[in-house]
Amino acid sequence: MKLTIERSVLLKSLGHVQSVVERRNTIPILSNVKLDATPDGLKLNATDMDLEIVETAEAQVQDAGATTAPAHTLHDIVRKLPDGSQIELTYNAEDSQLALRSGRSRFSLSCLPVEDFPAMVGGEFSHNFAVSAGDLRALIDRTRFAISTEETRFYLNGIYLHATKSDGVDVLRAVATDGHRLARFEVPLPEGAGGMPGVIVPRKTVGELRKLIDETGMDVSISLSETKVRFGFDEATLTSKLIDGTFPDYERVIPTENDKVMEVDRKLIADAVDRVSAISTEKSRAIKIALEKGVVTLSASSPEAGSAVEEVEASFDAGPLEIGFNSRYLMDILGQIEGEAARFDMADAASPTVIREVSDGAAIYVLMPMRV
Structure with missing residues (x-):
């Protein structure tokens, strides 16, 4: 694998994917980001087994190939390189090292086999629709502060997203509560969202999703199954397991x-x-x-x-x-x-x-x- 990429492009993509990676991992491969050099550019992939982000960054690829490198270490190195610099990444399979060169800087990172990197099975997404970035931002911002952090009531550790009626009008509604306060916000129901299952999007997913929304002005595609949700952006895709639980009947509150x-x-x-x-x-x-x-x-x-x-x-x-x-x-x-x-x-x-x-x-x- 060999490619050249601009620092700001790599830093932006690494910023997205490394925040999914937990700082402490009992499984070493989960500390790594998968780097896949393809004719379309550099594809970056990170997961914690519950949440996965895949992003493609523009790069000049000389030799296609893939490896995995320590996500936080790589991000720190790129962050500290000078603005405007070009970065050359070369992976040598013989010694399992990723060489990073930029100007007079040289780094060598130990890699783990790409075969060990877990794949998050997508499954069948039964409902697909698009929401404007503004509407999705409002659904999150107006409710996320009320998400519970109490792990014993795990079914409250996210935002409940569902289709319903409000004064006879079809709406997409977000609800969050921690038992002390409740927040409810709704937007007009997007086309194609009718009949969608009510889902609980986990707190960590909400945080990562919110960062991606800030960098797009486009509609966000949403795909739902009974167990997973996928958010699609221009260059990034965020896939997450849903909270397997029943959200309480909030209307009674x-x-x-x-x-x-x-x-x-x-x-x-x-x-x-x-x-x-x-x-x-x-x-x-x-x-x-x-x-x-x-x-x-x-x-x-x-x-x-x-x-x-x-x-x-x-x-x-x-x-x-x-x-x-x-x-x-x-x-x-x-x-x-x-x-x-x-x-x-x-x-x-x-x-x-x-x-x-x-x-x-x-x-x-x-x-x-x-x-x-």
């Missing part, structure tokens, strides 16, 4: 009878929560919200730090109400609202609160209260 409604400037209340929460303890992050006609009072106190109180103007006509929230969870939700005004639908101090953007019904957030 979203209250519909909350009759105490507050509308408030999103930035004003977010800034006030941020300031007041400086006093709350690191463990609970609790703040209290007291509502009266026309005003909301935020407060926090801790034995060590003292107390804080701030008032914010708000539209509220119901009777007085006091409710406590985890300030970080509340800030996460307010950070997702893009419009100027946020709406809080509340019932009492012990019931979940529904938070949404006044001007946009595509997103709904549910936040559980806490005792303060």
